[in-house]
Amino acid sequence: MHDDMPTVPTLAALERVFEAEESDLYVRWSTGPAADLGDRGAQSSRDGLTGVPLPGLSANPLRVEPWWGDRPVRLWLARRLHDYGHLRELRGPGVRPWVLRGRERARGPDNEPLVVCDRPVAWISDDVLREAEELVDAQDSPEWGPLARHRSPE
Template identity: 60%
Template sequence: MNRIPVGMLGPVPDDLPTIETLDDLTRLVTQPPPGEELYVRWSQGPAVDVPGRCGGSSRDTLTGIALPGLSANPLAVEAWWGDRSPRLWAARRLYDYRHLHKPGVRPWVLAGVARGRGPDNEPLVRCLRPVAWIAGGALDEAEALVEAQPAEAWGPLARG
C-alpha cells in the first residue's frame, strides 16, 4: 500500500490505495502507522468530504447543523476485546455499518483526531490524511465472518 505523508495538507489524492481483503484491513488495524488513530468512514470519499484539504465536516441530517468533524468509527481494537480475534474485530467494524453502503457510498480509512461526538454518539473526526479505500471483497469477507458467528442477536446497526 503506498503511503500518503502524515500531516498532508495538499489536495486529496484521487489514487488512494485499496484494501482488498479483510486480512489487509486486520494488519492495518493491528499495526497502525505510529502515532496515528485510524477510522473508517462511509461516504463518497475524501475528495467529496474534504475537498482540497484534509479536515472535513459532516451535517446532522435531522437538524441540518454542521458538525465539527466527519462521522467515522474507530478501527483501534478496544482493550475490553481482550484476546479475541482482531480479524473479527475488523470485520465487525465494517459489518455493523454496512447499511450505509448505498450507490456512490463506500468505506474508506482515514487517519484523524476525534473532535467531539455526533448525534449517534459516533466520533466526529478531523481528517489528517486519507489512507485507503476498502474494496467490496473485504466487505464480503467481513459479512461472511460475522454471520458465521454463533451469537443469535448479532446484527447490523441498521435503522429503518
C-alpha cells in the same frame, strides 16, 4: 486529489494496515476524501435528522477496545465494517468505506466520533465487505446485527 489511494483487497490486508497504524484509524462511509476534505478543508458532516453541520467527519474507530481481550482482531474489524454497511444504501451512489488516520474533535448525535482527517489511508474493497459479512454471519448470533435505522411503515 485522493483517488489514487490504495485499495485494501482482503480482511487480512486490512488487519495488516490496522496493525501498522493502530489507534488513530477510523472508517468512513462516503464518496471519499476528495468530497469530504475538499479544497477548503471544511471536514464537516451533517446530522441526518436536523441537517445541522457537525464539527468533523462522522466516522467509526477501528481501535480495539480493552474489553475485547485476546479475541481475533480480524473479527473486531469485520464487525466494525458490518455495523455500518447499511450506510452505502442510505447515502446513495458512489458511497464506499475508506480508512483514515485522524483525531477526534467531538461526538455526533449517535455518539459516533467526529474526526478531523490527518491522512486518508486506503479504500476498502467490496471483497473485504463480503469477507466481513461472512465472518460475522459465522458467529451465528441471533441477537446481533447491523446498526441500521429503519422507519417502520405507517
